[in-house]
Amino acid sequence: METFTKEVRKDVLKMIHNAKSGHPGGALSCIDILAVLYKKILNVPLEWDKSIDFKQRDRFVLSKGHASTALYATLAHLGYFSKDLLSGFRILGSKLQGHPSSRVNLAGIEVSTGSLGQGLSIAVGMALAMRLDNINSKVYVLLGDGEMQEGSVWESLMNANSQKLNNLVVIVDKNNLQIDGSVDEIKSLEPLDEKLKAFGFEVSQIDGHNYEEIEKALIEAKKSDKLCAIIANTIKGKGVSFMENNVSWHGKAPNDEQLKKALEELC
């Protein structure tokens, strides 16, 4: 797992460096979660829409669409599409748009996101459709903590509980930072666990970089017939010393020298 996430981290940094723009901080904070999700939890066929059990698949919604590089690199390393595509990130004509786009038919990309606060509503709609169609899979949605300042997230949390969904897993990548500073200082979400509990969720809190803890929480959520929320405590910029917990790396590309240093750290 560690080798895998190191390789994904390296590719994320190379993509952003190559594009001269992107969001390294929030991508690096959720890579370990994505790795465990895709390698251990999600039932999502590699053959994608050609698979006969395609309709039965689990769904994943990356609500924090600016972490697109983390998802792209994870999917490419698992073989959903060629790693050659990664170098096209943010370049004109590429399927790897700055934020994920379902318009471009890229295997593994279910949903267009980017405008924050919308992924959870989409996930709830998917979960409702699965229930109508008697599909026994689950919808997993990854939110950033900053995006939970959007009011529509709370409308949707209310809806999930009101609809008594038992096939939705909400994961919060709680890296405590947003563009302008710390989430706590800008518009605090605390106590987040209590709030989610009050909205009807079973809440677990984990270290979002500890593979065992991530897996355990996700397996429990998968088995559960209740609404589940996992607060994954993470470090923005995880894996690169000078990016960790440094808000200036929210949406900035590393230069040649910084990339070299970062890749050395990840060796």
Place this chain on the structure above:
Amino acid sequence: MLIKNPETKSPRNTYGETLVELGAKNPNIVVLDADLSCSTQTCKFRQAYPERFFNCGIAEQDMMGTAAGLAYSGKVVFASTFAMFATARCLDQIRNTICYSKLNVKIVATHGGVTVGEDGASHQALEDVSFMRSIPDMKVFVPADCEEVRQIIKYAAETEGPMYIRIPRTNLKSVFDPQKYKFNPRAGVKLVEGKDITIVTNGETLFEVLEAAKNLKQIGIEAEVLHYPVVKPFHHIVLKESALKTKKVVVVENHSIIGGLGSAVCESICQSAPCTVHRIGTRDTFGQSGEQRQLMEFYGLTDKKIYEKIIEFMDVK
């Protein structure tokens, strides 16, 4: 195709009844509302198919996101509330989630225009067509009577992609003969032949325009009446031919003159048949409380007001 003896009917009832009819045939149809199901008449669908009806509460942004998720999963989704809240409140969800992914969501908004009446400006959507028209991949429809509502809802259920369908609060006088009228999504409709002036309209003002045209004819002005239930994609040919002939165009709509049918007409003929266009609608202003008919008169949308405006326009040119 015009009906001989018009009846007055509720387009919202027609919408609800049509949903029930379509729901029986297509189990993939689901309906969402935001706490206005009795007003929009989606409650009829709720009564018939409770498991396929989702009330999202007073949370339009969440409703549009949920609609997107259902559509991503292969459902044909109808999402309804008042035009004011179905567009402005959740414009980002409609643009970035529904339209950007070309999802099969039909936003059927009731209470479009000043004829919302007594509730006043906060509830009178006068910019909704403008908002919706500007989003790529969104198609925009403004039906004129109950028969057309029925046919457009049916068309929407059978046709992929995001659509916005605007229905007024008012009861509508029937215009079309159900036996003879067939909604054409690919053309404007010429309803009255004329040579002196072209009047373009849609929605509840069509009935008024037809009355005005009759009265104009009695004083020797032959107005050509074009009905444009499809505001987007805009179909140019019928308008172009008419404007080339009459060289004078009036657009009448229960909407702001900015961004709606009037703008679509101007954008079209400035390229194909340049001539003077007079737009009748709300003029960069909010609405206000009042009775439906009073408001239509105040904003120049009754047959009499349209008649007067056209005489004035004919004198000038």
